Amino acid sequence: MKKVGLCILLSVFIVMLAACGGAGANEVSSGTSDEPIVLTMGTKMPENNVESEGVKEFMKLVEEKTDGRLKVDVYFHEQLGTESEQIENVISGAQDIYFETMTYYLPYVKDFNIHSLPFLFKDNEEYQEFLQSDIQKKMEDELIDKVGLRFINTKKNFIRGPYxxxxxxxxxxxxxxxxxxxxxxxxxxxxxxxxxxxxxxxxxxxxxxxxxxxxxxxxxxxxxxxxxxxxxxxxxxxxxxxxxxxxPQSLVMAMNESKFQSLPEDLQTALVEAANEAGEIGTKYINEETEGVLAELKEADxxxxxxxxxxxxxxxxxxxxxxxxxxxxxxxxxxxxxxxxxxx
The missing domain is CATH 3.40.190.170 (Bacterial extracellular solute-binding protein, family 7)
Known part of the structure; x- marks a missing residue:
C-alpha cells in the first residue's frame, strides 16, 4: 500500500505543478531561482545496502556540484514500485531516474540480453572496456530513441558483486x-x-x-x-x-531523456560528473566489502x-x-x- 500511495502522491504532485503553471515532469525552470530543481530517483535495494551507500554519495555530489540548484530525492527498497514499474515510471515522466542493471531494459532493446550471457566476458576489466564500445553505444542510442531513457553514468563504472x-x-x-x-x-x-x-x-x-x-x-x-x-x-x-x-553486472542510472534535456547544460554536466564519480566510489565500497568477505572465508578455512x-x-x-x-x-x-x- 505504501508503494501505491507514494506513486499516487507523485502523480498528484506533478499534476498540481502543471495546473499552477509550474514545471511538469519533463519541464523545468533554468535552475537559477532560489528554488532548487528536485529529481526523483528509485532503487530496489534497502537503504543500508552497500550499493545504496554509493547512491547516497551521488545525492551529495549533485548538490555540491550545483551549489544546491539541483537535488536528488532517493526512494530505497522499491518504495516506488518493482523494477518494471519504476522503469515505466521513468519512461512516462512520473519518476526521473531508476538505478539497476542493464538486463532490465531487455523488453525495450532486445540486444541488452547479451549482458546476462554466461562467460561471454573473461572478467570485469574486459566487460568495462566493452561498456565503452560502439556496440554498447548503439544499444544505448536505441534505448533513447525508442523509449526516451538515457544512462547518465556514462562511464558505467558502478559494478555489482563485484563478481x-x-x-x-x-x-x-x-x-x-x-x-x-x-x-x-x-x-x-x-x-x-x-x-x-x-x-x-x-x-x-x-x-x-x-x-x-x-x-x-x-x-x-x-x-x-x-x-x-x-x-x-x-x-x-x-x-x-x-x-x-x-x-559481470554494471549498475546504471536510467533517466528520462526529456527531463535530462530540459535541464540547463551546466546542470546536465554536473549530473553526469556526479553519477560517474559516485560509480567509482560505490565500486570502491563494494570492493572493500568483498575484502571483508574474503577475510571471513579465510578465517573459516x-x-x-x-x-x-x-x-x-x-x-x-x-x-x-x-x-x-x-x-x-x-x-x-x-x-x-x-x-x-x-x-x-
Whole structure:
C-alpha cells in the first residue's frame, strides 16, 4: 500500500505543478531561482545496502556540484514500485531516474540480453572496456530513441558483486571438476543451458532455500555473487569457492531523456560528473566489502580458487548458437562482440 500511495502522491504532485503553471515532469525552470530543481530517483535495494551507500554519495555530489540548484530525492527498497514499474515510471515522466542493471531494459532493446550471457566476458576489466564500445553505444542510442531513457553514468563504472563465484562442497579447479556436479540454479533457461554444457546436473531451487539444500546434500554447489557468500552463510556448509565472472553486472542510472534535456547544460554536466564519480566510489565500497568477505572465508578455512576460464568459455559457443536458433540472441550482435573481443 505504501508503494501505491507514494506513486499516487507523485502523480498528484506533478499534476498540481502543471495546473499552477509550474514545471511538469519533463519541464523545468533554468535552475537559477532560489528554488532548487528536485529529481526523483528509485532503487530496489534497502537503504543500508552497500550499493545504496554509493547512491547516497551521488545525492551529495549533485548538490555540491550545483551549489544546491539541483537535488536528488532517493526512494530505497522499491518504495516506488518493482523494477518494471519504476522503469515505466521513468519512461512516462512520473519518476526521473531508476538505478539497476542493464538486463532490465531487455523488453525495450532486445540486444541488452547479451549482458546476462554466461562467460561471454573473461572478467570485469574486459566487460568495462566493452561498456565503452560502439556496440554498447548503439544499444544505448536505441534505448533513447525508442523509449526516451538515457544512462547518465556514462562511464558505467558502478559494478555489482563485484563478481560471481561458485560455492561447492568439493574443489572446482578445472572444467572436468564440473562434470556430474549437482548445481542449484534459479529458473533461467540461459543459465541452465550454460551450466549443463559445462557438465553440471542442474536443479532449480529458490534462493532462500539454497543454504538448506547445500547443508542437506540436495545439491553440491550454487552460484552466487561473492558479496553474499557469508551473509547467506554458505561458508558454513561449503568449503570451496571458485571465481567464475559468470556474468559481470554494471549498475546504471536510467533517466528520462526529456527531463535530462530540459535541464540547463551546466546542470546536465554536473549530473553526469556526479553519477560517474559516485560509480567509482560505490565500486570502491563494494570492493572493500568483498575484502571483508574474503577475510571471513579465510578465517573459516574456505579455499578460494582463481582458475583458467578459457575452456569454460569455449564450451559456450554451442550454447550461444542454440540461443541464436531459438531467437533469444541476435547473431549479428554476437558476431560483432566476438570480433571486438578478438581485437582487444
Amino acid at each position: 560471481r563465484v561458485l560455492v561447492s562442497t568439493k574443489p572446482v579447479e578445472k572444467l572436468e571438476d564440473i562434470k556430474g556436479l549437482n548445481l542449484r540454479l534459479a529458473e533461467s533457461e540461459t543459465a541452465i543451458k550454460a551450466w549443463s554444457a559445462l557438465g553440471a546436473n542442474t536443479t532449480i531451487i529458490p534462493w532462500s532455500e539454497t543454504y538448506l539444500a547445500l547443508k542437506q546434500g540436495v545439491v553440491d554447489a550454487a552460484t552466487s555473487p561473492i558479496s553474499t557468500v557469508t551473509s547467506m552463510n554458505f561458508h558454513e556448509v561449503t568449503k570451496h569457492v571458485t571465481v567464475t565472472y559468470e556474468y 574456505v579455499q578460494v580458487y582463481e582458475v583458467d576460464l578459457s575452456p569454460w568459455q569455449e564450451k559456450m559457443e554451442e550454447v550461444y548458437q542454440d540461443l541464436v536458433q531459438s531467437g533469444f540472441l541476435n547473431e549479428e550482435v554476437l558476431n560483432d562482440i566476438q570480433e571486438w573481443k578478438a581485437q582487444q
